Amino acid sequence: MNITVALTGNPNAGKTSLFNMLSGSRERVANYPGITVEKKIGHAQWNDNSLSFYDLPGTYSLSAVSAEEMVTSDFLTGRTGVSADVILFVTDSLALSRNLYLLTQVAESGKAVIAVLTKTREARANGKQIDLQKLSGLSGISFIDSAGRPPKVREQIFTAIVNAAKQEKKQSSAPDFYGKEDAAAIAKAQDTLQATGTTMHPAEIFMLLSGEPQTKKEILELWHNHAGLLYPEKGEEVLSALEKIAAQKASQNGYAESVRRRYAWIDSIVEQSVTLDKPNKKTLTSKMDKILMSRILGPVIFFGVFTVLFEAIYTWSTPLMGIIESGIALLQQGASALLSRLPMFHDLVVDGIIGGAGSVLVFLPQIIILFAFIAVLEESGYLSRASYLTDKFVSWSGLSGKSFVPMLSGFACSIPGIMAARTIPNRTARIATILTVPLVSCASRLPVYMLFISAFIQPVYGNAAAALTFLLMNSLGALLTLPVAWIIGKKFLQPSPTPFLLEMPEYRIPTLSSVYDRMAEAGWDFLKRAGTIIFIFSIIIWALSYFPRAQNATAAYQLEQSYLGQAGKFVQPLFSPMNFDWKTTIGIVAAFPARELLVSTLGILYESEATADEFSSLSGKLAAEKSHSPASAMALIVFFALSAQCMATLVTVRQETGSLRYAFALFFYMTALAWLLSWLTYVTLSSAGLG
Amino acid sequence: MQVKLSDMKLGETGTIRSVKTENLHDMRILEMGFVQGEKITVTGFAPLGDPMEVRILDYSVSLRKSDSENILIQTGQQA
Ligand SMILES: Nc1nc2c(ncn2[C@@H]2O[C@H](COP(=O)(O)OP(=O)(O)OP(=O)(O)O)[C@@H](O)[C@H]2O)c(=O)[nH]1
């Protein structure tokens, strides 16, 4: 039998953790509400049954308030075409009552429901005992505890799923929370909808029927985009059916009353099935929050955490990079000796491939260290606190604390950062976040910073200055996000108040395996990137520097007259105010597909010029050639910190906003801003005598 | 005594009287358990006094003043 299982539950309930355990997948898990933003599919085989699991974004209610929550309502009502046979309801025992609220709605969907209780051990540690038997008996839904040895829990859950799928659909045992008259109105509206070929959950319909005018208007706005996406052909028809329902008179009891009834029912169940050891026991989380969220120490710790993070990335990675650098130099020597009889092939391998893609590989340690920190932050539960601490400081820009996580993810890579913006309910704030996350210094910029800092800042001004510059460059983009978001929101979009409502999860000690997974995944992605995009572009760039061949020319002259050299000279005037030479401008042009290509391009350029026996590091070569003054080196770093040099980001912005316009806007404003600030940096530093 | 949630002090406890239900966001607050009769405790204020953190139904959540102003709480005797 083929069984489709949908995992549903509140944000941060542990759906993805359970999904990974059941289907052997490795989707991202983190201690922050709203990590999963699109549905994921996993499979498992149990006896003769193949089970397909769908991990869905978490939600507090099936009456969606954001696009990401719509995904879940769509799936549970079967609007997307796929229909779940069994719903696996994931219940966080730390916030049992609030979780059960959604369960009362899910139970109304008419599907078979099995509930799984997560974090029961933590609940017990907090002095909370849940009686599974009573909970199941009173709610009419069978609950399974997820604690225990994975194979055993899996067996238990799989068996329950198969049994539930085989059973005849039976009437839900949950009481009717709407009242007779309202239930009839809901059923009638459902008929209207089904006539147009769509369907909604009773709770969704009821809110549309009974909401205040503003609520109705907002639901219709949400559907305005959604109907078109869901039903390309009959979107208009569906919308007019919705409008008809919204135009109906207010109901007997109203939505608020239905919410109250649900909670009254839940309170009576929880009272009978949960016992608290010491009702007012202070949990570890509340003790830690006394310090971490205190009004004075909180911000101090916040800045401390992020300063240490970037300092550590710089100082810890330096020795590791040295090791990789010497490895690559050895490789080059070996390849050089081996291929000395085949001049062109020799140059392709030694200069193009090893000099290009190899010079990017050196930066693997930083990427891995950055992700280790991010993993710890994500799993600890500190991210919600950081959002809370920063909310008021960012609210003037039109953003809210909810933009913190997209921004922080942006330090790793803009793409997950942009996707994380789906959890922002307000459209203006969401677009402003999407358009500013790419300013945040992503991991791909690290190679550029490191290269120029170690070539031009560290040798002259020492380690402390180098580390400080590194910290400064990492913060520059992030500091600009707020003013830019403010301008975007105020001048180009319609400003509207941004809500902020965020759950504070319990603190948790990150497991070694979760940190390791994140590091391994990031490291592997980086290697793949170096082995594919960077590798291919390195060869192209090398070829452009190798042809056309000049007769009996010096290496320097050969380069200058190559196609690449011509291109560099062509754009050089644009950058002459910052005193960049043509080799640098080649790098800038070559790096538009992906930033690291600056490093690999310079690697190729300086490698081709080097004589066979000097295999020193690229930063050493740059320093020896004195290609940049400190002022122009800084100007270059600033340019790379802010310009939109990443195709993948632009494509993602197009996807997430649904409009090419935003991708173009992003490209032009970032590149212009980068040029302007780069020039300002140069002018300021030169007049300070660093020219 | 009846006060706005936003006017409550750190550590104070009360019972929810009423919540505004004008728009989708208000409805979400309601659905997260801010219903009449539930107990609520103020557990923290962010550095600038806003947002605030409260404990309700055995979990913690933070919300802005613009929302907490619209939630009325019964404090005093029963608390
Ligand atoms: N102690 C304990 N922690 C758990 C359990 N299940 C999940 N967690 C933790 O709870 C947090 C959230 O887990 P996720 O699986 O990402 O939750 P989710 O429901 O997918 O969350 P969203 O995708 O944000 O909606 C993570 O820190 C997990 O490590 C459990 O049974 N026990």
Ligand SMILES: [Mg+2]
């Ligand atoms: Mg998830």
